[in-house]
Amino acid sequence: MQNANVSARILGHLRAAVDSPLIKNRRFLDDEQLIRSEQLEVLEEIFNANVRDAEIKELTSHFAGLLRRDHPCHLAVWGKTGTGKTLTLTYFLNLLTQLCAAEQIPIRTVHLDLTNPGPCFRALNDLACLLEASKYYRRGISLEEIMQKIEAKLADYHGYLVLFIDEVDNVRHDKENFMAFLIRRLPQRIPAKLILVLVSNHLDWPDRLDARVKSFLKVNEIVFHPYDAVDLQRILRIRVEKALDSRSVIPGVIEKISAIASCEHGDARKAVALLARSAYMAEKGHSPLTLEIVDQAATDLETDRYLTLIQSAPPQLQLAMAAIIEAKRRSKRTIIRSIDAYNAYHELCRRFHTRPLTSRVFGDLIAELDLYSLLRSRIVSRGRYGRTREIILNLPGELVDRIYRVVLDNIQ
DNA sequence: TGTCCACAGGAAATACGGGGGT
């Protein structure tokens, strides 16, 4: 009996959901699920809406020489995350390849994605894999060897080689090495016409390069500005058309999402994520997509971000975070001094039988937490009473509690 | 004005782990 009731209820829900589905095609709410042709389709529409028009023009003129068999110089692309650098370039290079194929111009484009930071070794390793020059080594092979493998692989390719390197400045430690290889060494040792497309978040990255390498680097620069609210509206509207039943989207929702996104970061990916989250919530509540839901989704997304961040962080970082929460609870004051935090950290370590780290590293951990904006910290000089780091924890109390619980669970 | 606190944070050294080549 009970079972029958339950299944009837479930069926009812299902039917209601099917009758008036807000979400027609949920794959268009999540880029990861789209197959390549669909991604290109979305891009096509975005660019047709005159978004990123100026940038595409610049790209075109930069690469125009290619069709005249010239050798364009390298290209530096700058823009914050989510401004569509990767998307635009992928799209553009795709077109370029097609065009060259039609003109019988040999071209090869490689997209090296350094989104997650790693040392020179990993970057070269990835590159070698992409070029099918070697297998993926985890360790134990010298940098020199990988370089040689890459050179050997390209030894008899004479066409254009476009190396599209995403987030170049994510190469840690020995970036010089990597850049020197790409800019000075590689072009001299292979016959291909090499064009580097270097994408970065930081405007000043070429300045941080070694002078000897930098002098070799001839670049054209393109800057991607953050999307403004109007661009975002166009982008979102396309998504809404593809993924949702637009009759169930209350007017003003798109405007609101793009306003939130553009004043926070101008990041299109996040704007789409917010749209997706709102749509899921609305669907769950069997309601149209309203402004209130957008608000709720925005705060939810924020909370999620912090929680997953802390959950996937290395244990010592989690412990440091917990220590700060402890210290804050104990002192009852807004500002926590680094010694207090460090003492609390020691106690936590004792409680969980972990060997505490030196205060030197602890300081770095705090800086890292600050970077993730889980807290605010600043260095304050108290005159003859020395200098300290003042730590302020200004997240909502409920979130702090959840973080604390998550961390303790993880450490057990 | 100079002193000097109490820590920050850079650099180098050290420890450790694990894969590849032979």
Place this chain on the structure above:
DNA sequence: ACCCCCGTATTTCCTGTGGACA
């Protein structure tokens, strides 16, 4: 089995510093 190489995490060592106080 041995050595070499590299990445990562920490420690050790050390220099730097803003401003209260005398």
